Each structure stands twice: as structure tokens, then as C-alpha cells.
Amino acid sequence: MKSIQFIVNGKERTVVCPPAKTLLDVLREDLGLTASKECCGKGECGSCSVLINKEVVCSCLVLAGQAQNQVITTCEGVGLSPNLDVIQESFIAEGATQCGYCTPGIIVSAKAFLDEVDTIPSAEEIKTALGGNLCRCTGYTKIIKAVQTAASKKISEPETAR
């Protein structure tokens, strides 16, 4: 067992666990943050996507020990109701979630992508940014639209004004 410190969704956390436990299992089991899901366990589907220092990673491929002293953001850290992030609001407005199991991972990927752009991205750019997240329900069309809607809202109502 090893004691691991990191910052999760803005809070300092300490977890005692085997160092080879995956970050995904630590988040889900030790911290009760179940937005991140296990679907393939192999980094193929993106359902477990979280941010480590602003970079999207599959948390099923990260060991707890590797998360030591890192800043981690899960979908819960992007926004919780009623204080939704503009991306989350746009996903609801555009109908971009169906069964919803892949949605948190996609929100996290979209967050990382939109944090780095200040224009309304093209469909092609969104397809590249979200290419690592599988969804079986939506056919992705409304996800593309939702990311564009979020980008345009971000531009028209910058965060400070919200």
C-alpha cells in the first residue's frame, strides 16, 4: 500500500492504495467519483477520460502512483448541477447525450479541446479532438453541434461575464 497525494477537481486528496491500482479505480472506488467509466480497460474508448494537468488521458491506463502530485480534473470537476459548464449546457441543449455512459468522458475531452481554442471549431477539428471517444447511441452528430454551440457561447459570453 502506498499513500498518494494529488489534487482532484481543485481539492487536495490523499489515498492509500496499491500503487499499481489504476487511477480510474482510485477515482471510482476510493473517491466515489463515478462519472469516469470503465468500458474497454484498454484505452480504446475514452469513457474514462480525465485531465491530468490539462491534458486528456485515459485514466484506465494511468497507475495511481503516476498521479502523485498531479492536478486531475474529472467530469464532476468540469461542472455539477446546478452550476453547469457551458459545454454541459450545450450538450443538453443540442441533445448530445442519450444513454449517457460515454458522455462524461466526451465532456472532459471537449473541455480540454475548447480550453485551447478561441474560435468556433470546424466539424473536422472537433472530429480530430474527440476521435478517441466512442459513443454507440448518438451517431456523434449532435456532439459536434454541441461543441460548436459551446464554443460560440464561450466567445459571446466570456467566463468572467457569466
Added chain:
Amino acid sequence: MNTKWVGKRVQRIDGPEKVTGELKYMTDYHFDNMVWGKVLRSEYPHAKIKSIDIEAAKNLPGVICVLTHKDIPGFNGFGIVVPDQPVLCSDIVRCTGDAVALAAAETLEIAEQALTLIKVDYEPLEVVADAEYALTDSAPKLHPDGNLHSHVKIKNGNIEEAFEEADIIVENTFFSPRQMHAFIETEGGWGVMDEEGFLTIRCPGQYAYRDRMQIARSLAYNPERIRVISSPIGGAFGGKDEITVQIYLALLAMHTNGRPVKIHLSREESVIAGIKRHPFKVKMKTAAKKDGTLVANQVTAIGDTGAYASLGGAVIALAIEHSCGPYKIPNVDLEGFCVYTNNGIAGAFRGFGVNQVCMGIETHMDMIAEKLGMNPIELRKKNVYHQGEVSSVGHIVKSSVGTYKTLETAENCDLWKNREKYKSEVSEPWKKRGVSLATSFHGIGMGIGLPDYGAATIELLPDGKFLVGVGCEEIGGGNSTVYAQIAAEMLNCDISNIMIVQGDTQRTLDGGTVTASRSTYTGGRAVAAAAPKMTELLIQTAAEMLNLQASRIDIRPNHIAADGQIIPYKSIHKYLYDHHQSARVEGHFYLPKEKEEIKGSGGAPHHLYGYLTHVVMVEVDTLTGETDVLRVVSIPDAGKVMNPQGLEGQAEGGAVMGIGYTLFEDVLIENGYHKTRNFTDYIIPTIRETPLIETFPVEKPEQSGPFGAKGIGEVVMIPIIAAIMSAICDATGARIFHLPATPERVFNALKDLKKQKVQSAR
């Protein structure tokens, strides 16, 4: 009709909890005192079990119990129609997904280790790896009655004469893949037994009451002492219609001293043990007159159901019922065989057999149009049946039929009208584009002879809101929002005042399955039947409270008004509560059925069908054989559209799933062993494969439906399959008869085409 909620782009009521990740799926729960369950699967696709030794596993520290077939108190089998799949195998294993033993332990790792200590002595038997071989005398019998699970046949007119008199005949054999549902949430859930022996199973499913019945049958347990919660679900598409892990959870929960037990399959286990779409071989021979009138169709379809029946018989029956498309062909001979093999297990999957036959009839429509030099839309318009006409299977279609209208819309859509221009805009000189269309249909609800009812409750809550309970689960399609829309519309209140509960044997009535494109129609009608009773209850109670005649009470948005007074609903609840009266009403609905079954058809015809036409544009790389779908136009006739955003969501998701089926998806099984293991080697469409998708519903209202609605969930992925196949041909001249149309298959078809051209030039 003027509506406030129905037919509007109402946002999903479960949106906020899904986009934040706050929604707890059943596989998200984690308890401090929980134990982990694991299932030991068979080592062989076909073998005799000589002995099972669990002693070493039981003695491993941390193991709580190890169970085998000997620990099943009741009937050792499950299956929706014929329960021929053992819960835990005792003497024979018939596929590598077969369960042989269960273990529960303090940690997942200990449970996994326990499985390795279970010694099963097998005697391997000959593997039946091919459905046609399975039907021969030399194949070993996998079940006592042999390898033919079911056989259906529909025969009308005289096909021999019709073929003789026909001007044109096309005949081909089509092969379709073993598609995986690939829901993002693998099978899993929870079981716990309390100190009074009451059992709670939380496990995603598509019919909580039937899951409970199957659990009770295996446990020999009073179903009233079992609660099954089956909603919400991280995707199903038919793949959670059958029992997945519910019975394992129940068995283990009986041996864990009241501690909750969790099972959550890894993707690898889900691939091996989960049901799949039936691979079919379809031989089809279709005849027409010079003017394009279809005169005969002959079909032989063989479906590989794998080791157990599940819904295989029903899949084959539905395939045969739909094998002639939405056309009126007077002479038909249609035959289907559902066959046991050792190739995993097949069962329900969106489209339910229609996908596999649509690719045949629609390819033939295009081949006939090409040979006759006819416009493919004209050919279809000429042959479609209209409401009140006789279908190919020989019944008068009494419900609404939108095919003609969908074809008209297709004819006038931008992609079709300007197809020559779009086809010329290739992205690279070696790529070729093609535009094609196809049309199909899909029965709504069960066939004849199966119970098919909807039930809903509406309860006035202490805070004045309404709780609407519907058995049908929220599997992602958005039926919860539709139910809320209907309730809000009919109760004249804001949708935020409607709460929904689904899929819970303790809190919802038995309202049938979430399958067969039926849950909007059936559940919606049940809510619509309950709502007037709630209105009546509100009015009567208010009248009693105010000592006024009911005719003077007015239902206003979110409250009641009478004689200048306003009564909030919470006062009505309080009055009912204080007077020991029920604040809950029920609505029931029976899905209309045809009276006469077509002889030998296994339940055909359906009373209701949804219709849809797809137009697609593809681009084929002639150097590699790779196909991209660039544009899709989806034109559904789902009756009245309850929520355009939800309908588009179905149309878009269905189209992309259809693209996966047509171009890449196939679970490969060799000699009974899965070669496909995970998403590494099972490719489903990513966002990068998403084409531009437009949805143009034609809205032909169905009188029997709630506000005129029918169903949509399955037909959205069907015609696109044939449309892509024809578009590849339009682009390159090569026809594909074997799906998926992988780059290799398309490349080889192009090579063969070149050879033929060279030969004919000589």
C-alpha cells in the same frame, strides 16, 4: 392540434445528471461491505463436463463462496422463449460463453484467482462451426431435438408460374456479419439479500418483470420476494433483453450473508458471453415484368443462433415477415431456419432480422431498376403497398403506411436531386463517389400470440408534482422525456412538475419490454390513458374540498381554479392523504393485433409498421477499397413525431450503427473460439466516420398511437445498409454481397470487375 409539449424540441429530462456524470448507473455503486462476483466460463466451445472440483477455490483465503449447478435451487436454465441455456452448466458446454461456476470474494483479484483454482475436467467434442453443416446428418446434435431450433415458411400464389412468365429474374446469395451491440456499459450490477430474505437485484435490463420471473424460476423463489431494478442503462440495443448476469447475482447474494455482491463484466468477457446479431445467409430470387412490376420473390434464410435459442426463433420469423420489403409481391415462397451451432450466442439486436433481409430485397430492387433502365425511386413507388392494400405476406395493411411519402421526400431532397454534381466533387482523382437509396420497414410491438400491453401510473406527490411510473426502461432513446411530455401535455402543467420512474418491479407496473420499437407507442399510450384519470381525481377532489360541482372546477397550468379561488396541487394531495384516499391512478393499454396469423409464419403479421427511406453518398478509394460514407438523408415515417430532437437522435445513431454494420463490424469466431476480443479488434464507428446526416420525418399520423405516434428505434439502421451497398456499386460498378464491405472485399470486387472487363474486351 395545438400542443405545448408534445411534438416540441423538449430537452431531455435526464440531461443534467448525464452531462455532469452525477447519474449513478447500477455498475457505479460501490459499498464498503461489498464482495465481488466472477463467472467461470467454459474453456471449450463444445465439451462434456466430466467433473468440477471447487475445493481448492473454496479454501482460498478471502473467498466467500464458490457455486456450481448443484447450488441452483430451482430450474437450471434461462431464455426468453425456450429456456435452453443453463445458468451453470452441469454436463455439457456448448459455447465458450457458457458459465460453469461462480465465485464471490473480498476483492476482484481474489475472485479471479479463485476461478483459476476451479478444476473442470472436460472431454472436448466436435465443434459445430457452421449453420449449414449443423443441419446435415453428420453434425453432432447440440440439443436433444437436433440443431434446427425453428423453421418458418410463408407461401402465397404460384412462384413457379410467376418465374416462368417473368421478364427479368435476379438471384443472389447474401452474407451478413455477427454484429456486436457494443453498448458502452458492459453487463453488470448488484445483488443483495436482506435479513428477511428479500432479494434486490439492480441490473440493467430491458424488461424488469421478465428478468424477475427468470430469476425466480432458477431460485425457486417467490417472485414477490424479489425486486428487480433495471433502469437506467448505459446502452442496450437488444443486447440486455435476455438475462445477462441477474441470475448469477441472485445466486451469489443467497450465499454472502447479506453483503451486496457486484459483477461487472470486462469487455473481453462481454464479447465472449454476450449475445450478438445473427449472421445470416440469405438466398433470394426476385422476378419482375418489363414495366417494373414485381411478380415473385423466393427467399431462403439461415440464421446462426449459436449455442442457445434466446430470441432466435422470433428473429428468423421477423426476418421472413419482412423479407419482401414494403412491397406487394403476389407470389412468394419464403423460408427461414434458425440453427444451433457452437458459435457463441445470438439474440435480439436493433432491427431483429430485418437488417439481414433488407440488404437482399433492396439490392435486388436496384439491380432490377438497372436492368430495366428505370429510376430506382419509380420502381419502388410502383411496387409499394399503401394503407388498405395487401402486403407480400398476404395481409391487408390496416395501419398507416408512409413509404410512398418517404420516397417522394427522397426524390426531392438536395442530395438526390443534385447527385450528379455531388458525385463529381471527388476529394482525390482515384476516389469515386456514388449516391443510392433504399427503403425498409419494421414491425412495431410483438407479433401475434405474445402478450403486448402497456401500463403506467401517475401519482400526485406531497409537493404537488406528479410521479409518472412506466415499466419500460430508459435505455438511452429518451422515452422518459416522451412520457414526461405526454403527462405534462395532458395534465396541463410544466414539464418540471413531472418526475419519472422506470424499470422497477416495486415502483412500476408490468408494461412489457423496451424492444420491438414499442416503448414510445405502448408506454406513451399507457401514460395517455392514466392522465385523464388523474385529471378526474384532481377535479373531483377539488370539488369535494370546495363543495362545488365538478363542472365549475378548472384545471389551469399547475393548479386548480374555481370560483375565483386557487388550489395548489399540494393542498389536493394533503386533502387526499388526510382522507385516506389514494393519490395514484393507473392507465392500461393493449397494443392492437391482427386477428389472423399467417400460417407457418411464427407470429406474422404485425398490425403496425414504421417505415424509412435512406439516401446516402459514399466515396470509395479505388486503390485501397476503403469506403467513406459522406452524407446520409434519413426519412422516417414514425407517425407523429413526439420530440424532433429525440427522433433525430435515433436517426443519427441508427445511421452510424448501420454504417458500422455495413463497412467494418463483425465478431470473428473460428471453430467456436472468438478471435475478436475488445475494441482493439472490433471497430465501431468513431466521430471521424460521422457523415453529414439530415433527418426529414414525413409524419403520417397513426390513429391508434399516443398523439399519432408509432415507433422508430430499429428501422433507423436498416435501409442504410442496402443504400451503402448500392452506393458502392454506383461509385465503382462493383456489387458487394458479403458484409461487412471491408476494404479487402471492395478491393477484390474491383479487381474481379477489372478482370471481367478485360475478358469481355477480348
